[in-house]
Amino acid sequence: MSGLLDITNLRIDLGQARTPVSPVGPLDLTLDVGECLGIVGESGSGKSLTLKAILDVLPEGLVRGAGTLRVMEQGKWVEPAAKDLRGRKIGLISQEPGAALDPLMRVGDLIGEIVRLHSGCSRAESKTRAIDLLRQVGVPDPEKRATFWPHELSGGLKQRIVISMALACKSEILLCDEPTTALDVTIQAQIVDLLRDLQKQHGLGIIFVTHDLALIRQIADRICIMYAGLIVETGPSAEIFKAPQHPYTRALLAALPDIEASSGNLQPIEGTPPNPTDFSVGCRFAARCALATEACRAARPLLEKTERGTMVACFHAGVAP
Amino acid sequence: MSRAGYIAKRLLQTVPLMAGILLMVLLLLHAIPGDPARAIGGINASEETVQKIREDLGLNKSLPVQYITYIGNALQGDLGQSTRSGRSVTSIIADRLAPTIWLLLTGMVLSIIVSSVVSAISARNKDTWLDYSFVALTIGGISIPTFWAGLMLILLIALPTGLFPISGFGQGFSGHVNSIVLPATTFAIAISPVMIRALRTKFIALYRQDFVMMSRAAGLGEGAILFRHLTRHAALILITMISVQVGPMIFVSVVIEKTFALPGLGQALVNAVSQRDFPVIQGITLVTALFVTFVHLTGDILTSFLNPKMSLK
Ligand SMILES: Nc1ncnc2c1ncn2[C@@H]1O[C@H](COP(=O)(O)OP(=O)(O)OP(=O)(O)O)[C@@H](O)[C@H]1O
Numbered sequence: 001m002s003g004l005l006d007i008t009n010l011r012i013d014l015g016q017a018r019t020p021v022s023p024v025g026p027l028d029l030t031l032d033v034g035e036c037l038g039i040v041g042e043s044g045s046g047k048s049l050t051l052k053a054i055l056d057v058l059p060e061g062l063v064r065g066a067g068t069l070r071v072m073e074q075g076k077w078v079e080p081a082a083k084d085l086r087g088r089k090i091g092l093i094s095q096e097p098g099a100a101l102d103p104l105m106r107v108g109d110l111i112g113e114i115v116r117l118h119s120g121c122s123r124a125e126s127k128t129r130a131i132d133l134l135r136q137v138g139v140p141d142p143e144k145r146a147t148f149w150p151h152e153l154s155g156g157l158k159q160r161i162v163i164s165m166a167l168a169c170k171s172e173i174l175l176c177d178e179p180t181t182a183l184d185v186t187i188q189a190q191i192v193d194l195l196r197d198l199q200k201q202h203g204l205g206i207i208f209v210t211h212d213l214a215l216i217r218q219i220a221d222r223i224c225i226m227y228a229g230l231i232v233e234t235g236p237s238a239e240i241f242k243a244p245q246h247p248y249t250r251a252l253l254a255a256l257p258d259i260e261a262s263s264g265n266l267q268p269i270e271g272t273p274p275n276p277t278d279f280s281v282g283c284r285f286a287a288r289c290a291l292a293t294e295a296c297r298a299a300r301p302l303l304e305k306t307e308r309g310t311m312v313a314c315f316h317a318g319v320a321p
Numbered sequence: 322m323s324r325a326g327y328i329a330k331r332l333l334q335t336v337p338l339m340a341g342i343l344l345m346v347l348l349l350l351h352a353i354p355g356d357p358a359r360a361i362g363g364i365n366a367s368e369e370t371v372q373k374i375r376e377d378l379g380l381n382k383s384l385p386v387q388y389i390t391y392i393g394n395a396l397q398g399d400l401g402q403s404t405r406s407g408r409s410v411t412s413i414i415a416d417r418l419a420p421t422i423w424l425l426l427t428g429m430v431l432s433i434i435v436s437s438v439v440s441a442i443s444a445r446n447k448d449t450w451l452d453y454s455f456v457a458l459t460i461g462g463i464s465i466p467t468f469w470a471g472l473m474l475i476l477l478i479a480l481p482t483g484l485f486p487i488s489g490f491g492q493g494f495s496g497h498v499n500s501i502v503l504p505a506t507t508f509a510i511a512i513s514p515v516m517i518r519a520l521r522t523k524f525i526a527l528y529r530q531d532f533v534m535m536s537r538a539a540g541l542g543e544g545a546i547l548f549r550h551l552t553r554h555a556a557l558i559l560i561t562m563i564s565v566q567v568g569p570m571i572f573v574s575v576v577i578e579k580t581f582a583l584p585g586l587g588q589a590l591v592n593a594v595s596q597r598d599f600p601v602i603q604g605i606t607l608v609t610a611l612f613v614t615f616v617h618l619t620g621d622i623l624t625s626f627l628n629p630k631m632s633l634k
């Protein structure tokens with residue numbers, strides 16, 4: 001497989017103090033052409049921030065404090081500015097399709113605006129292209145739907161509009177931030193199918209953030225388990241589901257009542273994750289971990305290769321609890 | 322309901338509103354304690370004079386008859402005669418209308434421009450010294466009395482530079498423009514601070530919206546986001562603000578007319594009140610109410626074009 005995206009040492013800082021609080025990172029991410037990378041973690045673990053940091057669209061007060069981001073461009077690794085990636089190379093799909101569209105513009109115009117921006121075509125041409133895009137993402141009767149206002153569409157259709165905007169200029173990478181969480185189950189399946197079709201058709205690389213372990217198991221080639229802003233375990237999806245090494249991953253999987261169930265949302269684990277302001281020097285999971293020792297509290301374990309081809313950040317990796 | 326239907330309905334709604342306004346205006350006369358004709362004539366007027374006033378104003382007829390007569394006359398542009406000068410109220414209003422309309426329109430346009438620009442800059446540079454100084458200026462603007470702001474402009478700009486007249490409405494178009502600059506500025510000083518505060522809050526909230534983040538992520542620049550997307554949202558707020566503020570605006574314009582000796586309706590009203598010239602008071606009240614109704618109507622119609630979610634009922 002050939003590389004598509006390579007992020008090293010990404011860190012997100014809160015404010016610009018000399019010793020900033022960093023809710024996320026430092027962490028590394030890679031993505032290959034046509035690959036689907038799943039990111040899983042509890043609420044607040046920093047999944048959304050990570051995706052937003054890739055395009056540098058973090059909420060105010062947060063900044064990308066460190067990190068290099070390279071993408072493959074015609075066989076060469078380059079390090080473009082975030083604004084040259086937005087909508088051109090990388091598209092974003094958000095958790096809440098209802099809030100992602102400007103309510104005061106017709107959806108056809110919203111898509112047309114993005115098309116015009118990236119292709120420089122005429123207004124009339126962008127209109128037909130917008131309708132083509134709507135057809136591509138499976139919106140029925142696209143000519144008519146293009147004249148609708150966002151509030152006149154269902155959640156599923158809105159998410160399709162958002163996807164079409166992310167695709168408007170042939171993005172090669174889609175960042176999906178829980179794209180199905182706000183939708184009901186049947187629509188969820190449709191959107192996931194659509195994303196997989198698009199992935200096959202265009203050879204897209206997808207980073208897929210979700211709470212749904214059963215879903216991630218189906219679609220992800222590799223997964224990253226995030227805890228309190230850090231990746232604690234990563235590797236091929238099959239390996240991680242077969243033999244999780246990190247106590248947190250084990251807890252997540254154990255909390256899953258039936259791994260074969262159609263939908264398995266994360267079950268709560270005893271305790272709560274720490275706030276970014278309370279991050280300790282040691283392992284951030286130590287407070288909730290049955291295996292924690294003095295060593296865990298004194299220093300943070302880094303990601304290390306295991307013999308199974310995965311990477312795990314734990315001094316007690318693989319030890320049965 | 323279609324938009325055309327909504328507009329038609331909204332227009333029709335103004336008919337009973339106008340009837341109500343006319344009734345209130347008529348009752349103005351009867352709000353005078355005791356005998357209105359005697360009050361208008363004054364303590365020393367003879368009984369014949371008072372009787373004549375009574376007949377001229379139709380006070381000897383029953384209220385419904387007075388009402389119907391008043392409406393009928395008003396529809397034909399006859400609002401009665403001034404009890405002081407004997408001139409027709411319509412012609413007095415016609416003479417005095419232009420400066421007031423100029424002041425209100427230029428003042429509103431200036432306030433809209435100033436508040437949009439300042440609030441957008443403030444929100445984009447939130448919590449910087451620029452934002453803080455705008456906020457400080459805004460608070461200053463809210464706390465100074467309008468007449469004082471006008472006097473300061475006269476003292477600090479008109480008198481030293483000699484560029485602008487300190488009173489009157491000037492001759493011809495350029496004269497009008499010249500003499501409206503400082504009054505319109507005073508108007509903006511009085512009205513825009515409240516609008517800036519509301520708009521700044523709105524812009525800050527808008528910049529936190531998901532769709533702004535998503536537009537950025539799709540590659541849209543800050544200019545496109547501000548001018549193609551956020552301005553529509555801001556316009557909706559502005560329209561609402563203007564509808565709500567039209568009362569204070571009229572009050573402010575009366576004060577400004579006085580400060581700059583603009584021969585407008587406000588001045589005429591103040592004079593008429595001091596002379597107890599009721600037909601003129603009634604006429605100007607009617608015109609003011611018409612203006613307020615017009616502003617609300619225009620605001621609602623514009624909103625129906627901008628906001629697809631507004632239920633057109
Ligand atoms: N605008 C913000 N300002 C300050 N801190 C923030 C902001 N947004 C998020 N955070 C902090 O960053 C951390 C990660 O937030 P993030 O939204 O990335 O979580 P998430 O993993 O996407 O959670 P969820 O599954 O609920 O979407 C949280 O602990 C939160 O407290």
Ligand SMILES: [Mg+2]
Pocket residue numbers: 047048049095177
């Ligand atoms: Mg999230």
